[in-house]
Amino acid sequence: MSKNLLENFDKLTIWRRRGERAPHKPLLALWAIGRCLRGEDRLVEYEVIHASLVTLLRSFGPPRRNYKPQEPFWRMQKDEIWEVTEAHRVPEQSNGSVSPSDLRRLNVCGGLPSKIYETFRQDRVRAQMVAERLVDAHFPQTMRAAVLEATLGEFAFNEMALESGIGIEHSPLLASILSRRSRTPQFRNTILRTYDYRCAVCGYSFQFPEGYWPALEAAHIQWHSHCGPDISTNGLSLCALHHELFDWGIFTVQPDTLSISVATDILRQLPENTIANYHGTPLQVVPKRNCDYPAAKYLDWHSRNVFRD
Numbered sequence: 001m002s003k004n005l006l007e008n009f010d011k012l013t014i015w016r017r018r019g020e021r022a023p024h025k026p027l028l029a030l031w032a033i034g035r036c037l038r039g040e041d042r043l044v045e046y047e048v049i050h051a052s053l054v055t056l057l058r059s060f061g062p063p064r065r066n067y068k069p070q071e072p073f074w075r076m077q078k079d080e081i082w083e084v085t086e087a088h089r090v091p092e093q094s095n096g097s098v099s100p101s102d103l104r105r106l107n108v109c110g111g112l113p114s115k116i117y118e119t120f121r122q123d124r125v126r127a128q129m130v131a132e133r134l135v136d137a138h139f140p141q142t143m144r145a146a147v148l149e150a151t152l153g154e155f156a157f158n159e160m161a162l163e164s165g166i167g168i169e170h171s172p173l174l175a176s177i178l179s180r181r182s183r184t185p186q187f188r189n190t191i192l193r194t195y196d197y198r199c200a201v202c203g204y205s206f207q208f209p210e211g212y213w214p215a216l217e218a219a220h221i222q223w224h225s226h227c228g229p230d231i232s233t234n235g236l237s238l239c240a241l242h243h244e245l246f247d248w249g250i251f252t253v254q255p256d257t258l259s260i261s262v263a264t265d266i267l268r269q270l271p272e273n274t275i276a277n278y279h280g281t282p283l284q285v286v287p288k289r290n291c292d293y294p295a296a297k298y299l300d301w302h303s304r305n306v307f308r309d
């Protein structure tokens with residue numbers, strides 16, 4: 001596969017407004033790669049893509065009333081990793097959008113361009129690598145396995161390629177993304193120390209004699225993959241369970257009171273002693289210094305883009 005082709009996936013242009021999450025294109029690309037790996041038809045009617053993408057966005061996207069799957073379906077053509085049949089017949093509005101009813105009426109299909117599709121068919125490891133890189137660039141580590149499983153199915157796990165690191169040498173851009181994304185040990189150390197090595201929600205704390213604190217993690221409030229900085233005011237020390245629930249948007253922390261809010265619909269389905277009984281209570285552990293308190297702008301970002309209320 002050509003270097004350019006790989007970089008087109010790395011460079012996927014993402015619609016951004018005030019750091020809002022827009023995982024539409026990455027999810028559509030992952031969905032198409034999954035079809036290719038499974039040997040399914042390359043081109044698919046818009047109607048089918050619409051339904052599949054809405055399902056993925058409900059699971060992994062920010063909570064929205066309307067997901068507009070026609071936007072990535074149409075706009076990803078410009079990224080040169082997507083083909084739309086009969087594109088010349090589809091009326092485009094002045095802002096570059098198209099209407100889903102036109103896409104349905106004209107029986108428009110979409111899919112990976114045949115060159116990419118064939119390359120991925122012949123080199124599945126490479127296709128899996130591209131998929132993993134997309135996930136790493138757009139989702140936090142805690143959601144990685146679930147996103148890959150939902151899009152690639154049985155091809156989700158590719159330990160061999162992961163260990164060998166195939167592909168990184170072909171993309172300086174990817175190398176820079178990975179180095180920027182690396183979970184710096186300093187960030188973890190700083191955050192854990194700031195919260196006195198305890199989970200801010202439940203107070204969990206345990207240290208092995210070797211010095212390691214298992215299942216105690218430094219969570220980014222505004223995700224690292226979405227330009228959240230490695231600083232104390234963008235971090236929370238959380239146990240593994242509460243970190244995962246936080247990244248999945250099951251709960252958030254209110255900027256003014258630092259109290260925990262669990263998503264209303266989810267609250268009554270949760271067993272006690274997980275997060276449900278912390279609903280409405282303040283964080284158990286807060287930093288000693290005021291200047292290390294979680295900043296409102298990052299908590300606001302989490303509440304708008306991740307919290308499932």
Ligand SMILES: [Zn+2]
Nearest residue numbers: 199202239242
């Ligand atoms: Zn905890």
